[in-house]
Every structure is written in structure tokens, then in C-alpha cells.
Amino acid sequence: MDEMKLVIHHGGSWVGNCYEGGMTKWVNVPRCVSYDGLVKLVENVVKVDVARYNLQFWSLAFTISGTARPRIENDNDVSCMMNVDKLLPEVFISISVKETTYCVQDDNLCHLPTSQPVYDPSVCNNKTIDDEENNQWPDTDNSDDRSIPNIDKGSHNDADWHDGVGCGSGSV
Numbered sequence: 001m002d003e004m005k006l007v008i009h010h011g012g013s014w015v016g017n018c019y020e021g022g023m024t025k026w027v028n029v030p031r032c033v034s035y036d037g038l039v040k041l042v043e044n045v046v047k048v049d050v051a052r053y054n055l056q057f058w059s060l061a062f063t064i065s066g067t068a069r070p071r072i073e074n075d076n077d078v079s080c081m082m083n084v085d086k087l088l089p090e091v092f093i094s095i096s097v098k099e100t101t102y103c104v105q106d107d108n109l110c111h112l113p114t115s116q117p118v119y120d121p122s123v124c125n126n127k128t129i130d131d132e133e134n135n136q137w138p139d140t141d142n143s144d145d146r147s148i149p150n151i152d153k154g155s156h157n158d159a160d161w162h163d164g165v166g167c168g169s170g171s172v
Contacts, residue, residue, distance in 0.1 A: 010093040056094040
């Protein structure tokens with residue numbers, strides 16, 4: 001089976017096209033991983049219950065016109081992310097609590113699940129997922145944050161952005 005490394009960023013937040021804070025992990029995954037396989041992998045790595053939380057996946061793509069932030073929503077998106085040449089693919093995870101909205105339909109009370117992005121302290125205090133390796137507390141130390149080179153200039157230098165250094169990158 002053809003495997004490759006995948007960098008997973010979670011517990012942070014987006015500031016423009018930069019993902020700040022949180023934790024970064026890398027794992028070996030099959031190059032042909034499906035969207036459902038990616039969800040299960042992230043569920044195990046991040047230690048989050050997808051029955052209680054919504055997961056949204058994003059990646060970064062370096063294009064001729066600049067940096068794009070495509071959302072990963074299906075098998076085709078995962079395949080495109082995994083087939084990028086020369087760079088380790090990265091997936092950025094946004095986690096939100098699934099909440100219930102109450103409504104009245106035909107004089108009956110019904111429950112509609114909704115997605116409300118929130119910072120949930122219960123995630124941080126749950127000892128099943130709160131350990132040094134998977135801490136969900138916000139990262140206030142910005143010394144390891146990186147910006148995407150030339151994002152606001154509309155131009156790029158191949159040496160700046162093909163070296164793998166960017167937001168959330170483990171490279172220094």
C-alpha cells in the first residue's frame with residue numbers, strides 16, 4: 001500500500017489565510033484515503049467524538065494568483081490534497097459543537113441539530129482527550145506561528161513558498 005505523511009493541525013483558529021495556535025501532528029496515511037477514512041483518522045488523532053462535534057477540513061493550495069484555502073468535503077477533495085507534488089499535504093481542522101435547536105412543526109416539538117462554532121471548555125477538561133500531547137487550550141505563544149509568504153503582495157518567489165514553510169508548518 002502506497003503511504004505518505006499527512007500533517008494535521010487542530011485546536012487553532014483561522015486569522016485570514018493563517019491557522020494560528022493549536023496542535024500539529026503528522027501521521028502516515030494511504031495515498032488513496034477516502035473522505036470517510038480521513039474523518040475516522042482525524043477522530044482518532046484529535047480524540048473527538050464526531051457524534052457530538054462537527055469537523056470541517058481545510059487545506060492550503062499555492063496557486064499562480066496566490067494562496068487559496070479549499071475546503072475538503074468529499075473523496076475528490078481528499079484525492080486532490082493527497083496528490084500535491086513536492087509538499088507534505090496538510091489538513092486544518094475546525095471543530096464545533098453540535099447543538100440542538102427547538103422548533104414547532106405541526107404542533108409537535110422537534111429537535112434540529114445545528115452547527116455553532118464555539119470554544120467548549122468541556123473539550124479541554126475531558127481527561128479522555130486532555131493530555132499534554134492533545135491539549136485543546138488556545139496557544140498564546142505566537143513564537144512558532146508562521147505567515148504565508150507574499151500573501152498580500154500578489155506575487156511570489158518560488159523559494160519562499162515551495163519550501164513547505166507556511167502557516168502551521170512544522171518547518172522552521
